Amino acid sequence: MNIEYLNKEGIFFMRFTKKKLMSAVLGTGVALAVLGVNGADVSAQDDEHPIFNYEDFPKTVSNDAEPSGEGELRIAYSSDAPFEGTFNWAFYTNVVDSRIMGYFDESVFTIDENQMFTQEGAMQFDIDEEERTVTFTLQEGVLWHDGVEATIHDYVASYEVIGHPDYEGVRGSTLGFSLLEGFNEYRDGEADEISGIEVIDDYTAVFHYEEIIPSLLSGGFWAYLFPTHHYEGLEVGEIAESDLTRQTPIGIGPYQVSSISPGESVTYERFDDYWRGTPSMDGIVLEIVSPSTVATAMQNNDYHYTIAFPVNQFPDVAEIEGVEWLANMSSVLSYVGFKLGEWDDEAGEVDYKPEEMKMGDIELRRAMWHAIDNETVAERFYNGLRWEGTTLLPPYYASYFDETIESPEYSPEIAEEILDEAGYEYDGDYRLTPEGEELEISMAFIGGSDVAEALANYYIQSWRNVGLNVSLYNDRMLEFNAFYDMVDEDAEGIDIYQGSWAYGSDADPAHFYGRGARNNYPRYASEANDELLEKINSPEAFDNEYRTELFYEWQELMREEMPVIPILYGSGVHPVSTDVVNFTVEYGFNEETALYNIGLVEEEE
Structure with missing residues (x-):
């Protein structure tokens, strides 16, 4: 499937009961240690633990048959949490909502296999580096699902909503916005409009930038239209919670929303006036399905496709009849984050204060990294479909990923030495702070998947093995949406947390680690970080060799300062029923596998 959505947040988590842990990790099935599991080659580490x-x-x-033009694609979204249901690109906060939106509202830009914007979408752009302008031209005849024609005013409205002083969403902190002339003044309430936006006609606008930077071409342009007429009469602060967003959203995609069961399912129907052409199916049904039952549901032919299929379950179900397994590297990085400050709403930036925070001592963080064995976690929990993380930039960005950086050696002995030398002395079973006070570390962790509980127990026990008293925040696993609310609000009592990011098309680390990024959940900042992030998006960084060097320097800086421990990179495995055609997990836009061309065929008896 080739759906153009540019999400910047996301998470994949898994939970395991203790009872199931040993059987799943150590006994995944002798029969799978063979070659050729539904199209995939398998190399076995041992007979009881195949590695993929x-x-x-x-x-x-x-299946390369022609789609029938009929039928309803049934999609399972593997999650133990209901979807939040904020179906507007300017306001959504998690990857589940973004995936749901991707079926009815698409990016106006396409991207290539290198995550760079191309000119095959509904919007074209022309960059004038000398004048520091970008001219955007929207195709005529692009219709919203209510039949109203989209105009360039709907694109401009996205910037006006995201930059509005009353906007409380997480977008707008990146240079793609702040370098637009007049955007900061508009956001601060000092101007009634964004002076850098010049509307030429109903389909054309010129954006004036203070600088033209590399990230504009890989996610720096906002990628979605805002249906101005749909929200007529609503204030910006009312949009996210309105029924127009949660019950009757509209878009410009090939399928339109026909009904929503809050948190549970979305039904879509074909939009015959889609600008690219007639979609190849009657509709789509997407349902939230528990990770514990999604494999059985696929086996029973209840669904044609599963989003976020739990990779740890793959060995047990690899031989499902009527299913073809696809896979590709994902942009996901899972990590342990340390709370090193708080978000300053008034200043609109991170208040980095490690000297006041429990996890502010870098030696404590360094010891915690040495104490965990992520390589074994990847093999034993995920059968090689996740692998050890080394830097905060995943290998998904092949041009910028520094493969020479290695994780600290897994060694509880080294961890103990570091803690001893840093003054964390034992008092009974656990260590005290260097000041002689009790050290209790509270960790927030999302539950709801097949291995999450076992992973949490593993990390907690690994740290306890070196004398650190770590326990779950409030002694329980957290629901997905509640977890992110608490981490975002810097809830009192959370010292560390285990999260994941699904990176979008732009590799720019400022999205997650910039001083002014609300998504900077560790609340980390430094002058060295500020300087590197600024250079990464300087005009000079159009020289890709120079930009690559900067990315390497940034990854090394994060390796040294450790506001976050990278845990795992990964790949997704995607079960697709064999009656689905024109479906791919390749990166980049391809007309043949675009959403409107995905279809169903009648399988031969």
Whole structure:
């Protein structure tokens, strides 16, 4: 499937009961240690624990028949949490909502396999580096689902909403916004409009920038229209919670929303006036399905496709009849974050104050990294479909990923030495702070998947093995949406948390670690970080060799300062029923596998 959505947040988590842990991790099935599991080559580490490589799987379905033009694609979204249901690109906060939106509202830009914007979408752009302008031209005849024609005013409105003083969402902190002339003054309430936006006609606008930077071409332009007429009469502060967003959202995609069961399911129907052409199916049904039952549901042919299929379950269900398994590297990085400050709403930036925070001592953080064995976690919990993380930039960005950086050696002995030398002395079973006070570390962790509880127990026990008293925040796993609310609000009592990011098309680390980024959940900042992030998006960084060097320097800086421990990179495995055609997990836009061309065929008896 080739859906153009540019999400910047996301998470994949898994939970395991203790009872199931040993059987799943150590006894995944002798029969799978063979070659050729539904198109994927399998290399076995041992007979009881097969190891897979995503590169051995196909990325596009093998069925090359013509779609019938009929039928309803049934999609399972594997999650133990209901979806939040904020179906507007300017206001959503998690990857589940973004995936749901991707079926009815699409980006106006397409991207290539290198995550760079191309000119095949509904919007074209022309950059004048000398004048520091970008001219955007929207195709005529692009219709909203209520039949109203989209105009360039709907694109301008996205910037006006995100920059509005009453806007409380998480967008607008990146240079793609702040370098737009007049955007900061508008956001601060000092101007009634964004002076850098010049509307030429109903389909054309010129944006004036203070600088033209590399990230504009890989996610720096806002990628979605805002249906101005749909929200007529609503104030900006009312949009996110309105029924127009949660019950009757509209878009410009090939399918339109026909009904929503809050938190549970969305039904879509074909939009015959889609600007690219007639969609190849009657509709789509997407339902939230528990990770514990989603494999069985696929086996029973209840669904054609599963989003976020739990990779740890793959060995047990690899031989499902009527299913083809696709795989590709994902942009996901899972990590342990340390709370090193708080968010300053008034200043609109991070208040970094490690000297006041429990996890502010870098030696404590360094010891905690040495104490965990992420390589074994990847193999035993995920059968090689996750692998050890080394830097905060995933290998998904092949041009910028520094493969020479290694994780600290897994060694509880080294961890103990570091803690001893830093003055964390034992008092009974656990260590005290260097000041002689009790050290209790509270960790927030999302529950709801097949291995989350076991992972949490593993990390907690690993740290306890070196004398650190770590326990779950409020002694329980957290629901997905509640977790992110608490982490975002810097809830009192959370010292560390285990999260994940699904990166979008732009590799710019400022989205997650910039001083002014609300998504900077560790609340980390430094002058060295500020300087590198600024250079990464300087005009000079159009020289890709120079920009690559800067990315390498930034990854090394994060390796040294450790506001976050990278845990795992990963790949997704995607079960797709064999009656689905024109479906791919390849990166970049391809007309043949675009959403409107995905279809169903009648399988032969």
